[in-house]
Structure formats: structure tokens, C-alpha cells
Amino acid sequence: TGKVVTIANQKGGVGKTTTAVNLAASLAIAERKTLLVDLDPQANASSGVGVAAEGESDVYRWLLGECETPAVVQPTALDFLFVLPATPDLIGAEIELLNCAEREFFLARRLSPLLADFDYIFIDCSPSLGLLTVNALTAADSVLIPLQSEYYALEGLGQLLSTIDRVRNGLNPGLDVEGILLTMVDLRTTLAHQVEAEARGHFGELVYETIIPRNVRLSESPSHGRPIALYDVTSKGAQAYFSLAEEFIARQNGS
Amino acid sequence: TGKVVTIANQKGGVGKTTTAVNLAASLAIAERKTLLVDLDPQANASSGVGVAAEGESDVYRWLLGECETPAVVQPTALDFLFVLPATPDLIGAEIELLNCAEREFFLARRLSPLLADFDYIFIDCSPSLGLLTVNALTAADSVLIPLQSEYYALEGLGQLLSTIDRVRNGLNPGLDVEGILLTMVDLRTTLAHQVEAEARGHFGELVYETIIPRNVRLSESPSHGRPIALYDVTSKGAQAYFSLAEEFIARQNGS
Ligand SMILES: Nc1ncnc2c1ncn2[C@@H]1O[C@H](COP(=O)(O)OP(=O)(O)OP(=O)(O)O)[C@@H](O)[C@H]1O
Ligand SMILES: Nc1ncnc2c1ncn2[C@@H]1O[C@H](COP(=O)(O)OP(=O)(O)OP(=O)(O)O)[C@@H](O)[C@H]1O
Ligand SMILES: [Mg+2]
Ligand SMILES: [Mg+2]
Numbered sequence A, B: 001t002g003k004v005v006t007i008a009n010q011k012g013g014v015g016k017t018t019t020a021v022n023l024a025a026s027l028a029i030a031e032r033k034t035l036l037v038d039l040d041p042q043a044n045a046s047s048g049v050g051v052a053a054e055g056e057s058d059v060y061r062w063l064l065g066e067c068e069t070p071a072v073v074q075p076t077a078l079d080f081l082f083v084l085p086a087t088p089d090l091i092g093a094e095i096e097l098l099n100c101a102e103r104e105f106f107l108a109r110r111l112s113p114l115l116a117d118f119d120y121i122f123i124d125c126s127p128s129l130g131l132l133t134v135n136a137l138t139a140a141d142s143v144l145i146p147l148q149s150e151y152y153a154l155e156g157l158g159q160l161l162s163t164i165d166r167v168r169n170g171l172n173p174g175l176d177v178e179g180i181l182l183t184m185v186d187l188r189t190t191l192a193h194q195v196e197a198e199a200r201g202h203f204g205e206l207v208y209e210t211i212i213p214r215n216v217r218l219s220e221s222p223s224h225g226r227p228i229a230l231y232d233v234t235s236k237g238a239q240a241y242f243s244l245a246e247e248f249i250a251r252q253n254g255s
Helices: A016-029 A044-048 A059-064 A088-098 A103-118 A133-139 A152-171 A189-205 A214-226 A236-252 B016-029 B042-049 B058-064 B088-096 B105-115 B130-139 B152-168 B190-206 B216-224 B236-252
Strands: A001-006 A034-039 A081-084 A120-125 A144-148 A177-181 B001-009 B035-038 B080-082 B122-123 B142-148 B176-183
Touching: A001 A133, A016 A034, A016 A044, A016 A081, A016 A120, A016 A144, A016 A214, A016 A236, A016 B152, A034 A044, A034 A059, A034 A103, A034 A133, A034 A189, A034 B088, A044 A214, A044 B152, A059 A088, A059 A103, A059 B016, A081 A214, A081 B080, A088 A103, A088 A133, A088 B088, A103 A120, A103 A236, A120 B105, A133 A152, A133 B236, A152 A189, A152 B042, A152 B105, A152 B216, A177 A189, A177 A236, A189 B216, A214 B152, A214 B190, A236 B035, B001 B016, B001 B130, B016 B035, B016 B080, B016 B105, B016 B122, B016 B142, B016 B176, B016 B216, B016 B236, B035 B042, B035 B130, B042 B216, B058 B088, B058 B105, B088 B105, B088 B130, B105 B122, B122 B130, B130 B152, B142 B152, B152 B190, B216 B236
Parallel strands: A001 A120, A001 A144, A034 A081, A034 A120, A144 A177, B001 B122, B001 B142, B035 B080, B035 B122, B142 B176
Antiparallel strands: none
16 A cells, blocks of 8 residues: 655755655656645645646645545646645644644544555645644654755754654654655755765765755746656756655665 | 834745844844844744853743743844844744734734834744744734745745735734845846746835845855854855845835
8 A cells, every 4th residue: 555755844945845746756757656745835736736726625625524535636747646736725724623633643534545546645744843744744654854955954853853753652653764855955065065974974874865956947847837857857856856766666675 | 112023934945044144133233233033943043143042041931921031132243133042942832822812912012122122123933824923923013025036935925925914904004014035046047037027026116126146155154153244244145135234224214
């Protein structure tokens, strides 16, 4: 049954959405059936694959049980990639869930009937450790952490890892760290080398071999509503996410 | 009495903290007495000026009235710059405030005795439109919006402006937009030119003449706990924030 991977980091702008969209797309190109769940009210992952929520069927209403799954799961430009799109209404979900029983388990419950239909399910989170992100960590088999090669991003890693520990010790004992991905890396700067050395020193094997270089084509592609592989397959960004997909698959097979 | 300016944008990583720290520092160098309030549990603004909260006195306890103002306001390496530092405990504030009466006014109330002591008070926010950011918008005379020259950042601007409108129509009728600042601009890319043209086209005079270029020295300076003016005063980043401070002051005088 499908593996659920949450892409999380409370530090803003570190490449969560870019990684969710382009890793999911690269796996779909490798014919793994993949679902992208947009759990951020900014709805960037939805627009990144060129899909807008239709009418009353968005992830918010689906999460609260107000609309059924077939109505919400949308196809994308890639045959094997599907998306559960968000709208800004999702801002209301955190407040609404706060007073519910088992409020951390809403997403896990709504996802479980979908697990058999997909090889991989990726969840894109907002830059926060609030209830929606906790839902995503509770529903996940593992969490993939994009790490921007910047000082503030490194500083925030401790807070994220202790939240993951807390969820593992309570709500979701099976939660693993899928990997740590260095993003927006500009190897001409000393800072990027320092952050890479620090991350590999501390986290060893958890850090992917693949690094994602800073590449303007990656920031252009969302304005065309297309993952990088469909926008500019020759770009360094597309190549990096293909290589990440290969490494991601190899890790599933235990190598 | 002092002017309160909130630096807000729910899009992550757009330069909120970098702008809060370096604009506040540049104004302090121009001998305006300035307070920097760190309202983000990531506490990046605090570490950006090299200050850690001491013992039990952080912005969280101060906000809830558990410690008095003189114990929390800390000096920095600049004579005219002070900081109200944060700790990760601030994550608890949103939940705690939710059930309080007049929960949006806590910050405005706690700040009002400080207004007479400073020329400017800047509030750095987390990447969210939750209750802490609403507190900051309610306490502010105006809001300064850092706009990263990227597609997703432009896409999110509508959501931010409608939240500002909502606060102006209810909690804080005097709330103005101080200005929109283009950040991390790399003029070698078409995207940056497109975003600048779009922003100036839509928002005209609101957009500062000064743009902040992408400059690696700006991302190195937080690791030294120093604003850019003290880390590398000759850098393009420092020059840009000095010019922003001049433009900011000129706007106060109505020119
Ligand atoms: N490797 C890269 N090279 C260049 N630009 C990039 C790269 N990765 C992401 N970007 C751009 O940087 C910005 C931030 O990335 P993204 O939005 O994916 O981060 P995020 O962590 O999802 O942000 P948020 O915290 O707001 O959800 C976006 O405008 C994106 O297009
Ligand atoms: N003009 C610039 N040139 C180069 N790097 C920059 C620039 N401005 C900010 N940075 C770096 O980019 C990253 C994001 O900036 P910053 O942390 O200030 O954004 P933010 O909006 O406060 O993020 P968050 O949403 O997490 O609070 C930081 O690592 C910062 O050092
Ligand atoms: Mg995102
Ligand atoms: Mg910040």
C-alpha cells in the first residue's frame, strides 16, 4: 500500500512546495502513481501543478468530511500524478479542528482509504508547527525535510526535529525521517559549503547525496502551472529532482 | 510618540526578519531610538541582533503579563537599538490567547506604555496570518510588506491585503500600508523584472524606490549575530538598507 511522506519545515521559503511538486512529478514520470496533498492555505502546490480547487471540493471540506474523495482528487498534466487542491479556506481548519476530539488524526483517517490507490502520497505543509502540520506528521510514514543552505534555516532544524520526536513518542510511533534535502544551494558561497558540511556532519546518511542547486527555472515554472520537468526538462533544477527521485526510490528498496 | 510598524507576510522566507533587523539597525545608526519586537517563535530577529532571551523574560511571558517590561527589553550592539527577544515558548501563545477576551489586543495593550520611549517600534512576524500576526496588525500604525521577487510571493499578496483590510475594518481602523519592499531581487532574471513591473503597476507609490538586491553578505550576517551594517557596511545589502531607512524617514516627513 502507498507510502505517505510529509514535506515539512516551519522555516519559511526553504523549498517545501518546490520539492513536493517536483519530487511527486518526477516519480509520476517514473510511472509511480502519486498523490500530492496541498495542506497549505497558500495553495502553492495546487497552482504549482496548474490545478485550482473546483467549487466546493477542496482539501478543507474533504478533511472535515463535507465532500467525498472522488470529487476532490484532481488529475494533472502528468498521467500518474493527482492532486488534492487547497484554497485559502483552509485557514479556518486549524481553528475548527482545535475543539474536535482526536483532532490530530483527521488527516490520517481521511487518507487511509486512498492508500491502496497510490504508490506515494506527498503532503505539502505551511511554514508552521500548528495543528495542520501535526495532522500531516501523524498521517505520515515518514517526513522529508528540505533544508535551505542558510543560517536561519539551520538554526530552526532543532525545533523541527524535537516536534517530530514528540509526534513519534505519542501520536505516530512509526514516524521516520525520510531524509534531509539541501535546497537552493549556491556552491559559489562559503555559507552553502558550511551548511552542507554541518548537515552531513550531524545527520550523515539522512542527508541526500542529491543537492538541489539554486536555479531560476525552478522559480519560473510555477508561474506556468507546470512542474519543472514539463517546463524545462534540460534545466539543472529538473535534473536535480530526477536524481532525487532515483535516490528516493533506491532508499525504498533498502539500498 | 513612537510609530509602530509591523513587518508581515504569510509567505515564508521573503525577507521579513532580514528587513526588520536591518531597517531597525539602520534607523538606530541614524540615531532614531528603535525597538525590535520578535513575535516569531523561530526567534530569528533575536539571533539576528545577537540577543538571546534571558531566563524567564521573553516576549511570550511579557505578552501574557507574567514579567514586566524593564526585565525584557534588552540592549543590542547599537546604542539606539533595543530588542524584545523571543523563545520557542511563543508557540504556546496562540493557543493560550485563543480563549481570552479581546485576544487580538494583548500586544497593543502591552506596547502602549513603551510608545513614549521610542521613535520607532518594529514587529517581526512569523509566516502565518494567525492570532500573533493579527495582534501585530492590531497594535500597528502601519504594515511594511516585504515582497520577494518570485511568483508564489506575488500570488500570496492578495490574501495578505485582504487580511489587512479586515483588520482595518474592525480591530484597527487606523492601520495603513507603510510600503511594499522588493526583496532578494536578482535583476539578471526576467522573473525579477516581471515581478517589479507587476508590483509597481498595481501598487504604484506604495512600492519603495529602494530595492534590496540578493546579496550573500545579508545571509551571512545572522550567523555572526550582527545586522549587516555592523557585519559588512560596504556590502550592497548594507547600502540598500541604508537607502531604505532614508526613504522610510522621508515618508514620515510626508515627502
Ligand atoms: N532550487 C531553487 N532555485 C531557485 N528558486 C527556488 C528553488 N527552490 C525554490 N525556489 C523558489 O524559492 C521560493 C521559495 O520556495 P518554496 O515556495 O518552494 O518554499 P516553501 O518552503 O514551500 O515556502 P513556504 O514556507 O512559504 O511554504 C519560491 O518562489 C520558489 O519558486
Ligand atoms: N537580500 C537578500 N539576499 C540574500 N539573502 C537574503 C536576503 N534577504 C534575506 N536573505 C536570506 O534569505 C533567507 C530568508 O530571509 P528571512 O529569514 O529574512 O525571511 P522571513 O520572511 O523572515 O522568513 P520566515 O517566513 O521563515 O520568517 C534567510 O536565510 C536570509 O538570511
Ligand atoms: Mg510552500
Ligand atoms: Mg522571519
